[in-house]
Amino acid sequence: MIPAEETFDGTWPYRPRFTDAPGFRQHYVDEGPEGPEGPEGGRGPRGGGPVVLLHGEPTWGYLWRHLIGPLARDRRVVVPDHMGFGKSATPADRTYLASEHVDNLETLLVDVLDLHDITLVLHDWGGPIGTGFLLRHPERVARIFATNTVLPLGLPGYDKLMAENMADSHWFRWAAAAHANGTLERALGGAGDSVTHLMLSLQTIARPQIVTPTWVRAYAAHFTDRAACQGVLRFPQQLVAPDPGAAPAPEPDPAAVAAVRAKPAVLVEGMRDTALLPRHIVPAFRLAFPDAPVIELPDAGHFPSEDAPETLLALLQLFLQTT
Template structure:
């Protein structure tokens, strides 16, 4: 767990907030006007934390309340023993924060990577709390036609999932991800793609590797891909989304900003999956961004999100 006071040479100037409502010490940023009726919640994925959104938080917080949680096992949140680190647990943790602690309504969800499935499931459980959905290099399982087939195709084609599948089979996945403090930069650059390697400074490397001080602190980063490459054969099949809740979410304003150089979630599969859910929503292709548009093209992503907020 990264210390509360760590700013990474001033690149992360935001006050640390904590809650233990979900049974562990969870960190979140809460910036901007508290009376704002339409808060913006930014959810990270694998293997990042709230630092992913550092270029957006300040500008957005001038006009909106901005909440940025760190998932269990990432960033400034704890990595407790005895937790599954599976999707459903992350969703319940998010519910504890956004509903029980902060009681947020009219939420704009900003979703990246695993933040997409986590945020989509949260939205299905609380459709009345959601105002808009802004996705960037992620997938939203909302019961849309063809979604499963597109995800299978991505699983086969993706450099990230080809590596994860092979590493799970030869027994090296837990070794590589269990040493994420040393390997995380390579994983982000080579298997997911950072399109602007010049941003990878010593401070950047330290920010993304600092949480992963040992094997025990890497439970979260290991379990995200393992859910897909080594699913529990005894686990019940995922339930279909409630059609009423799904219809409510699919009627919300939505937007996709897609980094076209992504080698983990491939645009040729992700874009059709999004359009199947939101056929009339804008899809912006970011030619110069990889899997992390908030790193490669933060100014463009911020402008798109602000336009989306002001026009919907």
């Protein structure tokens, strides 16, 4: 868990906020005119509804650092750190399955912050986690902005595309091989030393010049020892080494799926992604949103907010203004 006051040489200037409501100490950012310290106390109409930015593997809220400040000039911006990442705790008694992260997100957004008219911004595992929240509370979400992620809605053809991605992806092929030869837990249990390699080589950072000592420290700081690496380990492990005794996930409610698919949505895709391959991820998005725009970023990898933050911000602001 990164210390609350850490700013990483001023690159993360946002005030830390915490809640124990999910059963562990969860960190989140809450900025902007509608936030708890804004003139409306979090309830007013200024700037439209809140923007909630969800990170994935192996990142934390730092992923969104270039977007938070500009967005917060007009809107409330909420950025949680998932359990086991960033400034959130890594409790030892949790499974770290995606459904548990959905529970945590629901507690924060509904029970703690009571947000409505949400714009969900989803990246990597933020997509499945955000989709889980969407299916439980479609009435609270206004629009969906996806970037290099998937939205599992139980639609025909989705599982086939995901199986093809796992067979082709650098990241998943490495994870499957490491699990098979018994090195996955050792590799990800030392994520503090390997996180830069994971992001640069297996997922792809297209602009390696952004990788400074501060950047490396920011992404590695949570993973101080093996016990602190449960979050970063369990995301890939539940796909390449699922529990054979686990019950299958329940089919989503068709009415909730229909409500989600009726919302404005967009996919902004970094085309150099080597973890979630565009040739599988774009068709998966179009299964759910056949008429929604897909914007390709040819010079961005798995992390458009790192490779092309100005472009991603401009596209998000345009999406907010026009939907």
